[in-house]
Amino acid sequence: xxxxxxxxxxxxxxxxxxxxxxxxxxxxxxxxxxxxxxxxxxxxxxxxxxxxxxxxxxxxxxxxxxxxxxxxxxxxxxxxxxxxxxxxxxxxxxxxxxxxxxxxxxxxxxxxxxxxxxxxxxxxxxxxxxxxxxxxxxxxxxxxxxxxxxxxxxxxxxxxxxxxxxxxxxxxxxxxxxxxxxxxxxxxxxxxxxxxxxxxxxxxxxxxxxxxxxxxxxxxxxxxxxxxxxxxxxxxxxxxxxxxxxxxxxxxxxxxxxxxxxxxxxxxxxxxxxxxxxxxxxxxxxxxxxxxxxxxxxxxxxxxxxxxxxxxxxxxxxxxxxxxxxxxxxxxxxxxxxxxxxxxxxxxxxxxxxxxxxxxxxxxxx
Numbered sequence: 001x002x003x004x005x006x007x008x009x010x011x012x013x014x015x016x017x018x019x020x021x022x023x024x025x026x027x028x029x030x031x032x033x034x035x036x037x038x039x040x041x042x043x044x045x046x047x048x049x050x051x052x053x054x055x056x057x058x059x060x061x062x063x064x065x066x067x068x069x070x071x072x073x074x075x076x077x078x079x080x081x082x083x084x085x086x087x088x089x090x091x092x093x094x095x096x097x098x099x100x101x102x103x104x105x106x107x108x109x110x111x112x113x114x115x116x117x118x119x120x121x122x123x124x125x126x127x128x129x130x131x132x133x134x135x136x137x138x139x140x141x142x143x144x145x146x147x148x149x150x151x152x153x154x155x156x157x158x159x160x161x162x163x164x165x166x167x168x169x170x171x172x173x174x175x176x177x178x179x180x181x182x183x184x185x186x187x188x189x190x191x192x193x194x195x196x197x198x199x200x201x202x203x204x205x206x207x208x209x210x211x212x213x214x215x216x217x218x219x220x221x222x223x224x225x226x227x228x229x230x231x232x233x234x235x236x237x238x239x240x241x242x243x244x245x246x247x248x249x250x251x252x253x254x255x256x257x258x259x260x261x262x263x264x265x266x267x268x269x270x271x272x273x274x275x276x277x278x279x280x281x282x283x284x285x286x287x288x289x290x291x292x293x294x295x296x297x298x299x300x301x302x303x304x305x306x307x308x309x310x311x312x313x314x315x316x317x318x319x320x321x322x323x324x325x326x327x328x329x330x331x332x333x334x335x336x337x338x339x340x341x342x343x344x345x346x347x348x349x350x351x352x353x354x355x356x357x358x359x360x361x362x363x364x365x366x
Contacts, residue, residue, distance in 0.1 A: 004051070004356060017363045022356040024052035025129060026105035029098050032067045033110040034060035034211055035165045041067055043346045044108040044131070045074070045084065051355035053106075057086045058094055062211050099125055106131065106355065110167070113269075113295070113340045120343075131344035131354050133337055136167040136297030137269045139290035141280075141312065142183060144176040146302035147324070152183065155275075156190045158300065158326040160207050160253045164273040165215070167341075168298035168320075168328055171270055173277045174286050180279040187277065188234045188255050196240050196250050210249040210272060219251045219272045225264040226276075232258040236273070267293060283312055291317045296338030298328045 007020040030044035037060060048055045059067035071086040087094065098104050099122040106129040109119060113135040123130055140158070142151045159170040175183045197205025210216055216239060223237045236254030240246070254274040259266055265276045280286040290299055299318035303309050313321045319336030320328040329335050334350035336342070344354050 009360075011362075015364055015366045017365055019361045019363075021359050021361065023359055025355050025357050026053060027103050028053045028055045028355065029058065029104055029107045030055055031058045031107070031109045031111065032060050032063075034062035035162060035167075037063040037066045038070045040110045040133075041070060043110075043351065047352040048106075048108070048355045049079075049084065050352060053355050054082065055084050056104075057084070058091075059086065059088060061091065064088060095119075095122060099123060099128065102126055105129060108344075108346075108354075109133070116340075116342065129344075129354075131346065131351075132342045133167065133335070133346055134297075134340065134342045135269045135271075135295055136169070136337075136341055137172065137267075137293045137295040138168055138170050138298045138300065139316075139318075140170040140173045141286045141290060141299070141301040141303075142173065142175045142179070143283075143286075143301070143303035143305070143308060144178045145304045145308075147304065148179070148183070148186075150324070151302040152186045152190055154300075154302070154326045155187060156194070159275040160191070160194060160273050163208050163210055163251070164275075165211060165271055169271070170300065170326075171275055172266060172290075173275060174280045174289055175277060176286075177279045177281050180277075184234070184255075184257060184277050191235055191253050191255055194253050196242065196245060196252065198245075198248065207253055207273060208250075209245075210251055213249060215272055216249050216251055218270065219254070219274060222264050222270050222272070222274055223254065223256075226256045226259065229260055229263050230258065231256050231260070231263060231265075231276075261292070269295065283308060287312060287315045294340040297341035298322065300326060300328075 004022045006022055009018045009020055011018050028048045030041055032041040045055055057071055068086055071084055074084050108131040110133045116132040116134040119130060140155055155173055194206040196207050234255045234257055236252035238252055240250035240252055251273055256276045259276045259278055296318045298320045299316045300322045301312045302324055309323045317338055319338040322328040331347055333348050334345045335347045336345055345351050
């Protein structure tokens with residue numbers, strides 16, 4: 001355990017002394033997400049161990065090996081036996097044991113909003129603390145005075161990186177009306193250049209596969225909803241037709257327009273390579289449309305006007321706002337989720353604080 005800063009609160013009597021200290025919360029359960037199984041679990045394990053907690057890691061059933069090897073490497077580096085552990089098995093049985101066991105004090109999860117809600121309900125049994133980084137449905141605002149080429153390239157990259165399987169992936173792009181047609185044309189042109197392929201293909205592909213067959217079906221459901229409701233598919237919209245990729249879970253990077261507020265793509269997180277592009281006329285309209293969903297993890301905005309940037313950033317109901325960049329998560333800063341995108345904090349000293357409990361010690365000295 002590292003040295004942890006406490007406080008000496010002033011008392012209301014000369015014969016009293018108060019000391020406020022922080023101590024490890026206790027046994028922590030850290031649940032890995034499959035999309036970044038080592039990175040995201042390290043966000044939980046590192047501060048928990050630094051705070052003096054013991055940790056039980058539950059790998060994702062989709063990507064268990066990398067998480068198991070991460071735990072193995074940490075133990076081989078010299079951790080005391082039993083400090084960092086890994087458990088595999090049925091998710092339901094594991095959760096039942098975790099949430100009913102009195103020794104488990106905190107559960108940290110990166111996962112879907114639906115799973116997070118189930119954890120909130122289950123935590124009531126023994127009033128466990130939770131750190132939840134949940135779903136997102138990121139808006140990407142492009143103002144007419146933005147660096148146009150950067151806004152296009154960054155938008156494409158953040159929409160389709162990891163095949164869109166990221167909680168801060170761009171799913172909805174809102175472009176100021178005066179440059180909408182130009183932006184859409186450039187965005188589609190860049191998207192069509194992206195190559196699908198496997199991890200060991202040469203040259204290295206731009207977009208990989210979805211994690212399982214359910215991901216393919218989910219993408220087809222989103223595309224079908226766009227078509228049924230009168231939207232337009234500008235590129236992609238189907239499974240890869242490449243003979244070499246037919247056995248994999250590859251879905252073409254997809255761009256849709258002519259969207260309406262009730263479409264699935266404008267309401268629900270797709271967690272795949274699909275993005276919708278629409279327009280706005282004023283900053284307030286852009287903010288309102290960005291804020292219209294139940295999520296609030298990461299929002300992006302591109303503008304060269306710092307007054308606009310400040311106004312937009314302060315009025316977006318999102319825990320993280322990236323202006324003219326697509327790197328919202330930084331190890332030195334908090335990574336909060338607003339609304340249904342989470343509770344508690346990760347990264348920076350803010351994430352470290354989650355694994356500590358305050359204790360007040362009051363002493364009568366005379």
